[in-house]
Amino acid sequence: MNESWAPDACTLPTAERPFRVAEFDQLFATYLRNVNRVDPQTVDLLLEPAAEATAADLIARESECCSFFTFTLSGAVNLRITVPPARTDVLDGLVARL
Known part of the structure; x- marks a missing residue:
């Protein structure tokens, strides 16, 4: 994933971001319905x-x-992700990975 969508507000060290992205990619590739x-x-x-x-x-x-x-995790694993209006580009970047 291109980490450029991650805004400056993210405090995860830049060197660790590719690993976190890979974790999300794996979660979605394995379990997303x-x-x-x-x-x-x-x-x-x-x-x-x-x-x-x-x-x-x-x-x-x-x-x-x-x-x-x-993040809201509920039910038979329903995951709702919301962002404030100023961060819709971040959600767009995440959704583009799905």
């Missing part, structure tokens, strides 16, 4: 139930460095 772009600021992802622990760990770590993301 459906994508629904609710609106410019929101995307709902349906993951396979086996993804729950992996997704929970990854989004917890991502929340520590990128506070503009809001």
Whole structure:
């Protein structure tokens, strides 16, 4: 993934970003079942139930460095990702990877 979509507000060290991106890519490649772009600021992802622990760990770590993301994990692994209006480009970059 091209890390250029990651804004300056992300506090994850630049050297670690490719590894984090690879983790998201692996999560989605392995477990993603459906994508629904609710609106410019929101995307709902349906993951396979086996993804729950992996997704929970990854989004917890991502929340520590990128506070503009809001992740909500619920149900049979429904993952909602929201961003503020000024960060829709970041969500666009993430969705483009799916």
